[in-house]
Amino acid sequence: MITAYRDNGEAVVISAATPPASLPSDVVWIDMLRPDKAEDLLVEGFLGIDVPTRDDLKDIEPSSRLYTAKDAVFMTASLVCKAESGQPELTDVAFVLTKGLLITIRYEEPKAFALFTAAMHRIPGGCTTGTVLVTRLFETIVDRTAEILEIAVARIDGLSLQVFGERPVGKRRPPHYLEAKLMDVASHHRLVAKTRDSLASLSRVLTFLYTVPTVQEDKDAKELCRTISRDIQSLSEHASFISGNITFLLDASLGLINVEQNAIIKIFSIAAVVFLPPTLVASLYGMNFDVMPELKWTFGYPMAVVGMVISAIVPYYFFRWKGWL
Template identity: 70%
Template sequence: MIALYDAQGESLTLDAAHPPEALPEDIVWIDMLRPTREEDALVERLLGIEVPTREDLKDIEPSSRLYTTDQAVFMTASLVCRADGDHPVLTDVAFVLAGKRLVTVRYDEPKAFALFRAAMPRIRGGCTTGVILAVRLFETIVDRTAEILEQAVEKLDGLSFKVFDRQKGPKRRPPHYLEARLLDVALHHRLIAKARDSLASLARVVTFLQSVPVVEADAETKALVLVVSRDIQSLSEHAGFIFGNITFLLDASLGLISVEQNAIIKIFSIASVVFLPPTLVASIYGMNFEVMPELHWHFGYPLALLAMLVSAIVPFFVFRWKGWL
């Protein structure tokens, strides 16, 4: 699908089956979502440039992601997508500055694009050129990333309360409670990792954009690019701080699991201390020797039971007095 936008955000759809001879003069943004080969060929004919394909977007070489030709400036960034679900991913998006127009090629739908389309009519002065539109779009992408980080911090606070929740009374945590929290930590780890990768990719794109002649020639656009660059840097530092909190929660969860396991082992140790002496007494009187005077005692059986009971109680209180239990 190919959507065309003017400076105020008014849109229309370009139909590859009925292609126009030329683009309207007021079009500043050509947004290509999952384009077909016919749509690629149509845009290439109308603009006189090569449109990056899906295979081109997968190329991770910096020299292949950021470059200029005589006709256009090509930039590829990895953006966070599906951040509101349990399986966030990175999707590669191409940004092509061709004359006064911006061309975006994407095969997924990051939420930032929908937010930017809704905000275009409210941008003061409109997006009169492709480079201004690109910078404003980067600004929206950074704002969306900041929103993702804020939501992650809020969820991490709730997760922290769950991990360090003190159970009141004799009620214990349900089985595998902390193991389930580990899965929650892993989901947050994945999301923040994707956000950090996206910010690193955006930082490279914005740094490259600062060296583009059309940006260097316009002081206002250059200042706006610098603001976006500083926002990316501050968000990267904030994402690193969140990452440290996630690492702390992971270590704390593993530590609490170890404490619970040690408590279970401690219970078995106490049981062995309590039952070992009575077992010794029972083993002695279970031997089959002929000469055992206690076998003929009238009170032999209750005395043996008493001996087993005393041998269980005495070590328990001795160990407790020593502070070993």
């Protein structure tokens, strides 16, 4: 789908089936969402450039993601999408500056684009050129990235309370409770990792965009690029801090699992301490020898039972006195 945006924020859908003869003169942004071959050819005919394909966007070489050709500037950034779901992903989005227009090619729908289009008409001074528009769009993308990190922090804080929160005295956690929380930790780590990758990509793009002549000639766009770059740096540091918290939460969860497993082993140890001596006594009097004085003793059975009880109680209290239980 091709959507053209005028400088006042008005959207115009362009169909490859019934293409217009030319683009309206006040169009500053052409947004291509999951374009097919016919739509690629239509935009290429309007602008005289080669539109990056899906395969082109997947190229990880910096020279293939950031370059200039035929008076057009090509940039590819990796953005986080589906952040609110349990399976966040990175999607590659191409940004092309040419003839005063911005062209974006994307195959997913990062929320930053919806936020930007909704607020495009409220941008101070408007978006009269593609240069102004791309810097404002990157500003919205970085703001959305900051929001994603805030979502991650809130989720991690909630998970931390679930793992370390106080429990009623005498009550144990449900079976496999902490093991289930490990899956939540992994999900949050994936979100933060994807966000860090996106920030690294955005940092490279903004550094390249800052050197573009049209940006250097526009004082406001140049200053905005510098501000966005500083924001990306601070967000990268914040993401590293969050990643450290996730690592701590993971280690602490594994430690609590070990503590609970040790408590279970302690129960078996206590059972062994209690029942091993009586078993020894019972085994002793279970031997089938002809000459055993206690076999003919009237009080042999009660005394054997008393001996087993005493042999169970004495080691238990001795171990407890030593603090081993």
